[in-house]
Amino acid sequence: xxxxxxxxxxxxxxxxxxxxxxxxxxxxxxxxxxxxxxxxxxxxxxxxxxxxxxxxxxxxxxxxxxxxxxxxxxxxxxxxxxxxxxxxxxxxxxxxxxxxxxxxxxxxxxxxxxxxxxxxxxxxxxxxxxxxxxxxxxxxxxxxxxxxxxxxxxxxxxxxxxxxxxxxxxxxxxxxxxxxxxxxxxxxxxxxxxxxxxxxxxxxxxxxxxxxxxxxxxxxxxxxxxxxxxxxxxxxxxxxxxxxxxxxxxxxxxxxxxxxxxxxxxxxxxxxxxxxxxxxxxxxxxxxxxxxxxxxxxxxxxxxxxxxxxxxxxxxxxxxxxxxxxxxxxxxxxxxxxxxxxxxxxxxxxxxxxxxxxxxxxxxxxxxxxxxxxxxxxxxxxxxxxxxxxxxxxxxxxxxxxxxxxxxxxxxxxxxxxxxxxxxxx
Amino acid sequence: xxxxxxxxxxxxxxxxxxxxxxxxxxxxxxxxxxxxxxxxxxxxxxxxxxxxxxxxxxxxxxxxxxxxxxxxxxxxxxxxxxxxxxxxxxxxxxxxxxxxxxxxxxxxxxxxxxxxxxxxxxxxxxxxxxxxxxxxxxxxxxxxxxxxxxxxxxxxxxxxxxxxxxxxxxxxxxxxxxxxxxxxxxxxxxxxxxxxxxxxxxxxxxxxxxxxxxxxxxxxxxxxxxxxxxxxxxxxxxxxxxxxxxxxxxxxxxxxxxxxxx
Numbered sequence: 001x002x003x004x005x006x007x008x009x010x011x012x013x014x015x016x017x018x019x020x021x022x023x024x025x026x027x028x029x030x031x032x033x034x035x036x037x038x039x040x041x042x043x044x045x046x047x048x049x050x051x052x053x054x055x056x057x058x059x060x061x062x063x064x065x066x067x068x069x070x071x072x073x074x075x076x077x078x079x080x081x082x083x084x085x086x087x088x089x090x091x092x093x094x095x096x097x098x099x100x101x102x103x104x105x106x107x108x109x110x111x112x113x114x115x116x117x118x119x120x121x122x123x124x125x126x127x128x129x130x131x132x133x134x135x136x137x138x139x140x141x142x143x144x145x146x147x148x149x150x151x152x153x154x155x156x157x158x159x160x161x162x163x164x165x166x167x168x169x170x171x172x173x174x175x176x177x178x179x180x181x182x183x184x185x186x187x188x189x190x191x192x193x194x195x196x197x198x199x200x201x202x203x204x205x206x207x208x209x210x211x212x213x214x215x216x217x218x219x220x221x222x223x224x225x226x227x228x229x230x231x232x233x234x235x236x237x238x239x240x241x242x243x244x245x246x247x248x249x250x251x252x253x254x255x256x257x258x259x260x261x262x263x264x265x266x267x268x269x270x271x272x273x274x275x276x277x278x279x280x281x282x283x284x285x286x287x288x289x290x291x292x293x294x295x296x297x298x299x300x301x302x303x304x305x306x307x308x309x310x311x312x313x314x315x316x317x318x319x320x321x322x323x324x325x326x327x328x329x330x331x332x333x334x335x336x337x338x339x340x341x342x343x344x345x346x347x348x349x350x351x352x353x354x355x356x357x358x359x360x361x362x363x364x365x366x367x368x369x370x371x372x373x374x375x376x377x378x379x380x381x382x383x384x385x386x387x388x389x390x391x392x393x394x395x396x397x398x399x400x401x402x403x404x405x406x407x408x409x410x411x412x413x414x415x416x417x418x419x420x421x422x423x424x425x426x
Numbered sequence: 427x428x429x430x431x432x433x434x435x436x437x438x439x440x441x442x443x444x445x446x447x448x449x450x451x452x453x454x455x456x457x458x459x460x461x462x463x464x465x466x467x468x469x470x471x472x473x474x475x476x477x478x479x480x481x482x483x484x485x486x487x488x489x490x491x492x493x494x495x496x497x498x499x500x501x502x503x504x505x506x507x508x509x510x511x512x513x514x515x516x517x518x519x520x521x522x523x524x525x526x527x528x529x530x531x532x533x534x535x536x537x538x539x540x541x542x543x544x545x546x547x548x549x550x551x552x553x554x555x556x557x558x559x560x561x562x563x564x565x566x567x568x569x570x571x572x573x574x575x576x577x578x579x580x581x582x583x584x585x586x587x588x589x590x591x592x593x594x595x596x597x598x599x600x601x602x603x604x605x606x607x608x609x610x611x612x613x614x615x616x617x618x619x620x621x622x623x624x625x626x627x628x629x630x631x632x633x634x635x636x637x638x639x640x641x642x643x644x645x646x647x648x649x650x651x652x653x654x655x656x657x658x659x660x661x662x663x664x665x666x667x668x669x670x671x672x673x674x675x676x677x678x679x680x681x682x683x684x685x686x687x688x
Contacts, residue, residue, distance in 0.1 A: 325496050326533035330547040330599065331523030333515070340546060344537050424536055424579040 060398070069388035086389050087399050090379075094399070097219015097374050103147070103211055107222050110144040113137060114229065122414060138233075145218070145226070147210035151199040159195060163187035215293040219374030221403055227297055227375075228362040228407075234301040235361070236354075239308025240347075244338060246313055257309070264306035269364055272299045277371035296368055304361045311353035315346035348422045355415035359408045376400050443472040446505075447603055447634045448493060453502030455488060462488050463499070464658045472602075475635045477645040477666075480655035481681060486638045489655070490605045493636070494525045507602060523551055526596030530608040532588040534580035534595070540567065541576040544595045552599065559598070566594040570624050586617030590624050597628075604628065606637040640685060646670060654678045 020026060032042040059081035067073045067085030087094075096104050117137035120130035139153040163183045170179035203209070218226065245257030264272075276295040284290055319342060327337035347354070369378035380396045383389050448470040455463040462485050470476060478486045491497040492504060495511050495518050504511045506521045535543050544563035548554040554562070567573045570590035572583075580588055589609055596604060606625065610618045622644050629635060629648045639645065645652050645666055652669040654662045654677075662669070662678045673679045 320531075320533075322529055322531050322533035323535065326527075326529065326535070328496060329494055329522060329525075329527040329529075330595070331519055331551040332547060333519055336550050340550060341535055345535075348537065422537070425581040 059394075070390060070392055071388075082395050082398075083392065084395055086383065086392055086395055090383055090389075093220060093383075094376055094379055094396075095220045096222050097379070098217040099213060099219070099222070100211070100217070103213060106144045106147070106210065106213075110141040111222075111225070113140065113144075117141075143210070145213070146215070147212040149199060149203040149207075149209040151202045151206075151208070152196070155195040155199040156191065159187045159190045162190050215291050218293065220379060221376050223293075223368070223373060223375045224362070224365040224404075225407075226293070227300055227365040227368065230297045231300040231304050231361050231365070232358050234297070235304035235308055238301065238305035239312055240343065242305055242309035243312035243316060246309060247316055261306045261309050264303055265310070269300075269303050270367055270370060272303055273367060273371050275299065292371075293373070296371070296373065300361065300365070304357065307357050307360075308354065311350050311357055312346060314353065315348075315350035316342065318349050319345055348419075351415050351419050351422075355411055359411050362407060362411070363404060376403070445472040446470070447472045447474070447507060448636075449503070449505040450493075451503040451505075453492065453499050453504060455485075455492060455497065455499045455501075462658050463492070466502070466660060468653070468660065470603075470634060470636065472634050473632050474651065475629050475633075475649050476637070476651045476653060477649040478636065478638045478653045478655060479640060479642075479645065479681075480661075484655040485658040486655045487607050490527075490607060490636050490638055493603075493605060494522050494527055496527075519551075523547075523599055524601055525603045525605060526599060526601035527605040528589065528592050528596060528607065528609045530611050532580070532585070532592045532612075534588055534592055536580050539577050539579055540572070540583070540591050543580065543591065544598045547595075548598050563594070563598050566597045567591070569597070569627070570594045571620075584617060585613045586620045589613065589617075589621045593621075593624055593628070603634045603636070606635065606639065608638050608640070610639065610641055642670070642686065654681065656681070 033039045062079050062081045062084065064073050064079045064082060065084045065088060067076065067083055068089065070083055073079045073083035073085065096107060099107060117134045120126045120128065121134055139157050143150060143153045163186060166186050167179055167183040170182055242257050242261060245253045246261065248254045273296060276299045277292060280295055323341060323345065324337065327341040332340065366375055366377040369375050369381065380400065383396060384392055446469055450466050450468040453463060453466040466489060478489065480486050488497055492499045493506060507524055509517050509521055511517065511521060538546065541560060541563055544567065545559040548559040548562065549556055564573055564576065567576055570593055572587055572590055575583060575587060583591065610621050613621065622641060626648055649666050651663060652666050653660055656677050662673065662675045670682065673682055
């Protein structure tokens with residue numbers, strides 16, 4: 001028998017790891033003091049962080065919350081930094097703009113109901129019946145915020161009902177394509193010619209509604225949230241359709257999608273906002289009073305959809321071709337395979353990108369200040385011009401940063417939660 | 427290269443009917459200018475088990491992928507179960523729900539559990555009620571011997587298990603024909619036999635099968651016809667006995683000596 005022959009007769013037992021190689025000690029050592037350079041960097045960074053936080057607190061920790069003007073802050077010996085008095089005094093405007101005081105419960109209610117409406121969309125373990133409320137919510141929110149007769153949003157909802165009912169009853173008779181066309185036409189005819197007169201007629205008999213509030217009175221963080229939420233909700237489906245269109249085999253569909261995406265991406269958002277505020281009126285028939293806020297929401301949606309389409313296309317491209325083939329081989333048609341097999345995976349891959357562009361959209365809503373909508377940034381400029389708060393800057397922006405950070409950070413945390421939840425690879 | 431298959435099957439015990447399952451006549455296919463499949467003529471009767479082999483690039487995968495129109499042929503005729511494959515989407519969907527397919531890389535849907543993978547198509551294509559679809563799925567998962575994995579995700583399973591799930595998923599659509607595109611090529615050697623065993627059982631149940639495979643042991647034991655392809659053409663076809671022991675064409679002899687030589 002040669003020397004190389006070897007047979008193990010018993011397996012070795014597991015032994016505990018050496019001291020300092022597990023737990024917190026190992027973590028601190030590995031992350032902060034693994035070598036000389038790392039240790040020096042750690043110490044320098046700790047010092048810089050300490051200095052920054054200390055300086056900030058020195059500035060921010062001031063007994064100035066009750067001050068009623070900037071002059072008062074200057075005169076008070078105890079105040080050596082931030083003059084926070086502006087925040088409580090102007091809080092209402094920063095939140096609601098010029099929205100009538102006694103009606104402010106309405107946007108507040110719309111805001112609280114928003115959480116109930118999006119909860120079942122965000123968390124799939126909630127009861128599916130809650131989605132009914134999510135479907136009603138857009139109409140409810142519009143009615144709460146803009147007010148007016150309740151019959152009008154109800155009649156708009158009825159349009160969807162008409163479309164759905166005709167689809168349901170016509171499909172067995174005319175087949176799916178024809179009945180979709182008829183259903184859409186029926187709904188459009190209803191909205192254009194019948195919804196408004198019917199709503200007015202009922203309003204005359206049973207007057208029921210809220211005080212009407214003009215768009216020009218909306219402002220503050222509320223305005224950012226309205227544009228942001230509406231933009232996100234509308235651009236998501238549009239982005240999916242554009243992404244599918246860009247990968248379509250149908251040449252015309254593909255060219256249209258590519259053209260749209262490349263055109264929109266080639267134009268800065270500010271330009272589009274100017275188009276919304278000025279140019280769009282030239283294209284519309286004279287005398288049409290097309291709400292500026294609505295125009296802004298439409299253009300923000302169009303802008304966002306183009307970016308979203310590219311993010312989702314990235315997810316689609318990352319899927320192995322075998323997934324498409326397997327779905328086809330199982331007899332799923334195009335829409336079913338997209339909905340059940342391709343999109344769930346593509347969207348999951350694109351979560352970081354999608355949430356990233358939503359966060360971008362939410363922050364971009366502050367750009368509407370340049371077309372003189374009074375979003376928080378617009379308001380800050382206005383407040384700085386008043387006699388009491390002449391030239392005040394940092395306090396308002398710090399407050400604004402905090403407000404926006406709460407929203408964007410929640411989005412980012414949600415995206416991480418979703419990624420973890422959808423994790424199925426092991 | 428021979429893979430040991432313990433189960434002995436009496437080839438005459440498996441009945442082949444006279445009914446034609448697949449009829450391919452003068453079929454040609456090009457990728458751009460490249461002529462991939464040339465004048466393919468082939469008849470598959472119900473209950474036949476056909477093994478297609480040949481060097482890589484010979485067009486054998488393309489051939490079976492034409493049968494459920496994952497690839498589109500440009501000339502000739504393919505009739506599956508009495509329905510001709512044309513660009514008519516209704517026919518394609520009908521044929522695809524009758525013809526099951528297993529891929530080299532399994533192609534399970536990673537975002538769905540094993541059970542959801544198996545019930546997806548019955549529920550959405552066949553409109554089977556969920557409960558019934560799940561019962562059928564469990565039946566087939568038991569058949570491929572992994573019912574206990576039903577609630578796991580594909581990535582938690584070994585390659586051999588995944589391929590068996592893929593077979594069960596196809597079977598849930600109650601197909602009349604099964605296509606296998608190199609089902610064992612991506613598997614570790616120790617997992618090949620579990621997949622082949624499943625395929626053998628399927629053959630014993632009388633399934634019409636076309637397998638692209640290099641498992642010559644499987645071909646010898648299960649196939650009633652072996653087709654050898656090269657350069658997009660059918661070079662030789664025969665019953666396995668004659669094909670392996672007395673190949674007629676030089677090209678076949680060379681191929682067999684290369685894959686069986688060591």
